Amino acid sequence: xxxxxxxxxxEIIDALRDRKTLLIIALSSLLSVPAMLLVFSKVISxxxxxxxxxxxxxxxxxxxxxxRNSLERQTYTLREAPADYAQQLREGRLSNPVLAIPADFSTxxxxxxxxxxxxxxxxxxxxxxxxxGKLHKLVDGYVSEQAxxxxxxxxxxxxxxxxxxxxxxxxxxxxxxxDFQFTAMLPFLIIIxxxxxxxxxxxxTTAGERERGSLESLLMNxxxxxxxxxxxxxxxxxTGMLPVIGSVISxxxxxxxxQNETLQSLFQFGILEGILFLFLLVPFAAELAALLxxxxxxxxxxxxxxxxxxxxxxALSLMPIATVFSPTGDPKWTLWVPGLGxxxxxxHVLKGESLTTVxxxxxxxVSLTLTAVCLIYVARYLKEVAACVLRAAFDGGEADDxxxxxxxxxxxxxxxxEFFQGAADQPLLVGRHHQGVFVGGLEKIHAVHRHxxxxxxxxxxxxx
Amino acid sequence: xxxxxxxxxxxxxxxxxxARQVQAVTEANFSAADGVITGLLGPNGAGKTTLVRMxxxxxxxxxxxxxxxxxxxxxxPVAARxxxxxxxxxxxLYPRLTAEENIVYYGKLHGMSAHDARxxxxxxxxxxxxxxxxxxxxxxxxQGERMKxxxxxILLHDPSNIILDEPTNGLDVVATRGLRGLxxxxxxxxxxxxxxxxxxxxxxxxxxxxxxxxxxxxxxxxTVPQLLAQTASADFEDAFVDLAFPxxxxxxxxxxxxxx
Numbered sequence: 001x002x003x004x005x006x007x008x009x010x011e012i013i014d015a016l017r018d019r020k021t022l023l024i025i026a027l028s029s030l031l032s033v034p035a036m037l038l039v040f041s042k043v044i045s046x047x048x049x050x051x052x053x054x055x056x057x058x059x060x061x062x063x064x065x066x067x068r069n070s071l072e073r074q075t076y077t078l079r080e081a082p083a084d085y086a087q088q089l090r091e092g093r094l095s096n097p098v099l100a101i102p103a104d105f106s107t108x109x110x111x112x113x114x115x116x117x118x119x120x121x122x123x124x125x126x127x128x129x130x131x132x133g134k135l136h137k138l139v140d141g142y143v144s145e146q147a148x149x150x151x152x153x154x155x156x157x158x159x160x161x162x163x164x165x166x167x168x169x170x171x172x173x174x175x176x177x178x179d180f181q182f183t184a185m186l187p188f189l190i191i192i193x194x195x196x197x198x199x200x201x202x203x204x205t206t207a208g209e210r211e212r213g214s215l216e217s218l219l220m221n222x223x224x225x226x227x228x229x230x231x232x233x234x235x236x237x238x239t240g241m242l243p244v245i246g247s248v249i250s251x252x253x254x255x256x257x258x259q260n261e262t263l264q265s266l267f268q269f270g271i272l273e274g275i276l277f278l279f280l281l282v283p284f285a286a287e288l289a290a291l292l293x294x295x296x297x298x299x300x301x302x303x304x305x306x307x308x309x310x311x312x313x314x315a316l317s318l319m320p321i322a323t324v325f326s327p328t329g330d331p332k333w334t335l336w337v338p339g340l341g342x343x344x345x346x347x348h349v350l351k352g353e354s355l356t357t358v359x360x361x362x363x364x365x366v367s368l369t370l371t372a373v374c375l376i377y378v379a380r381y382l383k384e385v386a387a388c389v390l391r392a393a394f395d396g397g398e399a400d401d402x403x404x405x406x407x408x409x410x411x412x413x414x415x416x417x418e419f420f421q422g423a424a425d426q427p428l429l430v431g432r433h434h435q436g437v438f439v440g441g442l443e444k445i446h447a448v449h450r451h452x453x454x455x456x457x458x459x460x461x462x463x464x
Numbered sequence: 465x466x467x468x469x470x471x472x473x474x475x476x477x478x479x480x481x482x483a484r485q486v487q488a489v490t491e492a493n494f495s496a497a498d499g500v501i502t503g504l505l506g507p508n509g510a511g512k513t514t515l516v517r518m519x520x521x522x523x524x525x526x527x528x529x530x531x532x533x534x535x536x537x538x539x540x541p542v543a544a545r546x547x548x549x550x551x552x553x554x555x556x557l558y559p560r561l562t563a564e565e566n567i568v569y570y571g572k573l574h575g576m577s578a579h580d581a582r583x584x585x586x587x588x589x590x591x592x593x594x595x596x597x598x599x600x601x602x603x604x605x606x607q608g609e610r611m612k613x614x615x616x617x618i619l620l621h622d623p624s625n626i627i628l629d630e631p632t633n634g635l636d637v638v639a640t641r642g643l644r645g646l647x648x649x650x651x652x653x654x655x656x657x658x659x660x661x662x663x664x665x666x667x668x669x670x671x672x673x674x675x676x677x678x679x680x681x682x683x684x685x686x687t688v689p690q691l692l693a694q695t696a697s698a699d700f701e702d703a704f705v706d707l708a709f710p711x712x713x714x715x716x717x718x719x720x721x722x723x724x
Contacts (some may be wrong), residue, residue, distance in 0.1 A: 002575070003573055003575075004571055005574075006571070007558040008570050010558075010561070012563075013560075013561070013565070014558060014561065017560040017561075018560065143482070197552050209556075212554075212556055212557075212559070213552070213553075213554025213555065213556040213557075214554070214556030214557065214558060216522065216552045216554055217550070217552045217554070217555070217556040217557070217558060217614070217617075217618075218519075218556070218573075219522055220520045220521075220545060220548070220550045220552065221545060221570060221573040221574065222542045222543070222544075222545035222546040222573070222574060223542070223573050223577075224542060377586060
């Protein structure tokens with residue numbers, strides 16, 4: 001156990017000295033949540049301000065004084081739309097739809113014909129599109145008001161006009177907050193933070209050690225492999241947990257930073273939610289660390305390991321899509337999927353829905369099981385690593401000191417051609433070439449291969 | 465004391481149809497005594513590194529038994545490693561740690577206290593003339609500096625069996641001489657030193673007894689004068705080529721009109 005602690009300490013120091021990586025992790029985890037909230041609070045504020053302004057853009061309203069009167073009675077301000085409103089809407093410079101009244105509005109109305117009123121908007125102009133429904137309702141209100149008055153004049157009871165009463169009842173709990181699905185982004189951001197924290201350390205402690213050649217020396221110490229793996233995993237898991245804890249803290253802090261009241265009511269994130277998040281995420285960070293290590297330990301180089309680990313990044317990024325098409329929200333099986341289960345539950349927490357103990361324990365148990373499986377795999381694989389290094393050396397092309405000495409194919413010689421180096425002051429090469437053996441200095445070897453690929457020979461010989 | 469009894473190791477190279485077996489070490493038998501520098505000499509791919517890694521307990525032999533300090537490496541790998549110091553051919557330092565941290569880390573893994581490890585690291589640094597290196601991060605170290613650090617790291621726990629794989633690779637003349645001096649000093653302290661190399665000068669100048677390896681087998685053994693006498697050569701280089709590549713294979717290379 002002492003050895004595991006020593007390994008852990010060393011790996012933590014090593015990871016903390018990787019300042020650049022650390023800085024990126026810290027900034028991304030601490031700033032992403034507040035940045036996201038800031039953007040959303042701006043969007044919601046804009047929307048609300050527009051709602052509060054109660055402004056309607058109209059064109060040719062002078063033709064419809066009755067309609068103007070009706071709208072103004074509801075405390076709306078009517079503003080004449082610019083002449084080129086169609087152009088402006090298309091270019092997104094106008095953020096309200098325009099109510100276009102035909103010149104013959106009053107005449108047609110008087111004649112008992114229905115005049116056509118247009119609500120002009122561009123489907124691609126999101127802001128204008130959002131105002132269409134409201135405008136439609138207002139005009140509809142005017143239309144039914146007119147119909148009501150006409151019928152009343154003829155002595156028809158108002159109740160006869162409204163045979164059916166339609167009322168909306170929203171079943172979502174208070175926190176869900178209408179159309180603003182922004183809170184769904186938050187768990188995803190935190191999951192990615194956990195990943196970004198552990199990925200560098202996971203690769204460095206496994207494939208990095210192999211690439212540097214330090215793993216072999218490390219394995220020659222009187223330390224059980226289990227201690228090595230536990231120490232390394234502990235360090236990687238900690239670096240993964242740092243951004244997670246950072247994100248949760250920044251969520252708590254962000255509560256105080258949000259100015260917008262609507263958003264504040266939508267984003268109910270208190271101490272209790274924070275603790276629940278950590279309860280889900282700490283085992284997840286541990287699992288992620290073990291999984292990334294298991295992937296990276298198979299790789300001989302950092303580059304290879306990064307490619308392997310990017311599979312996890314893609315998988316975690318695509319996971320939320322799995323539930324988008326589910327009509328009933330999040331199906332139960334999502335809880336069993338690493339990463340997805342945590343996201344699902346965090347979303348439930350953010351929506352203020354109640355969680356059962358079983359719901360919470362499923363992802364935690366999955367995390368712990370997968371951690372154990374991956375760690376056993378890493379420990380087993382370490383045994384094979386030494387042999388793997390050796391096999392690579394046998395594939396030729398590398399001298400014992402790791403310098404590329406020769407490229408048999410490029411030289412047109414068979415594998416098995418071998419030569420080696422004398423002392424630094426007296427270069428000597430001994431080689432078996434085809435069936436022959438020759439001994440000689442650099443010049444002689446150079447002469448042998450003069451009419452072959454010169455660059456390859458030079459690369460080989462000059463590295464000696 | 466290192467004893468190797470009938471050790472063999474075979475690797476499978478490639479996969480599927482291309483797979484072929486490589487006999488890395490065949491029936492190796494030898495013992496390296498305390499207070500003696502034993503040289504393991506052979507060309508690249510002769511199986512030296514495989515043999516060293518089997519002695520260090522990194523890979524298990526297919527057949528045979530290895531004892532270090534009286535302990536069976538296969539049966540008690542962790543205990544056997546406590547009395548071993550192995551300088552691997554890849555020096556494998558941690559670039560973000562200082563030389564001292566690199567050295568002390570291994571001491572701690574050997575169960576030393578941080579204080580003891582630091583004191584001993586200081587002593588070794590004086591011996592290896594690398595005191596000014598201790599506080600520096602190993603990133604950007606020269607080959608010689610890396611070797612010194614790696615050497616101090618494996619000597620920290622004062623092992624009685626020292627195994628060095630290509631220790632002079634990439635070293636300049638001064639550093640090589642320094643290393644030789646250190647190894648001779650360790651020999652007088654009664655350490656068992658096994659030196660794997662392909663550089664004949666090292667063997668000639670340092671080793672009390674030599675094992676010549678070629679294609680996985682130990683093809684000759686003895687002191688340098690004995691090997692010279694065996695091949696009736698005056699030059700150790702010639703003797704080595706005779707031993708490593710026996711004359712029946714030594715056909716003149718006519719492919720390019722060059723005679724050896």
